Amino acid sequence: MSLDGQTALVTGASRGIGRAIAVRLARDGAAVCVNYVAREAEAEAVAGEIRGAGGRAIAARADIGDPAQARALADRAAGDLGPISILVNNAGVVFRATLETYDPAGMERMRRTNVDGLLHVTCAVASGMKERGYGRIVNLASIAAHGTTLPATTLYAATKAAVIALTRRFAMELGPHGITVNAVAPGFILTDMVRDGRTQEEYENLLRTMADRAMAGRVGKPEDIAQAVAFLCAPESGFITAQTLTVDGGRMDYISHA
């Protein structure tokens, strides 16, 4: 499966899962726009690593929660690297909260990136894909949206449930134009997102618990998610659309009636 001659825009690609996706799509042949919002050095390092391996890449700052910046990002990626045929809506944030600690401002900040940001970038890229009659869009959801038992992720889950709903609706709208839209729902993946806001002891306990709850007996790596995204981005995956591919090592702690 080759992506030679294609251009991919990956939001939030300076670290974590987005970084692994950018490197993987570049390895498969795509020119890659590495988006970031704050960590310029990390994003430049990702783009530099891709170029060092013989690929084409740029780093581009944009807060995707701002529609004007999202459009400028899409224009810059297309202008520097060529028409965008692959969009990976990866950028996301988490604010952990329960009903007791619920803070409307935190929820709003989360929704602004996880839901509005995805919408802004998709709108900015979809019209060009429609004109050319081809595209692959992959959205990063989460198994939180399916209902896991990890505490304090309820509001985050609501934003990711929205991602799954938008995935299916966009797939219906864009399908007649040769564009597939799918989601990947990661389980527990080792990135800053799961480490931040926890003590070392809490983090280590959580790692053990999450590994025990997965049939694979381990937690995930960003490359595990990049593998699924690359599969959905392949030209050969054109008959797969409106799907959510769960990549969680077989997690066994979903809320159920059992």
Ligand code: NAP
């Ligand atoms: P991460 O390590 O925290 O990285 C987040 C990335 O998003 C960074 O590149 C960050 O840029 C970027 N970003 C945040 N807000 C942005 C904005 N407004 N505009 C543009 N970029 C923005 O996260 P991750 O764990 O790799 O997660 C990637 C995606 O997978 C997210 O959608 C997340 O919800 C989802 N996910 C993760 C897990 C997990 O276990 N890690 C599980 C399920 C789903 P800067 O570096 O510049 O700040």
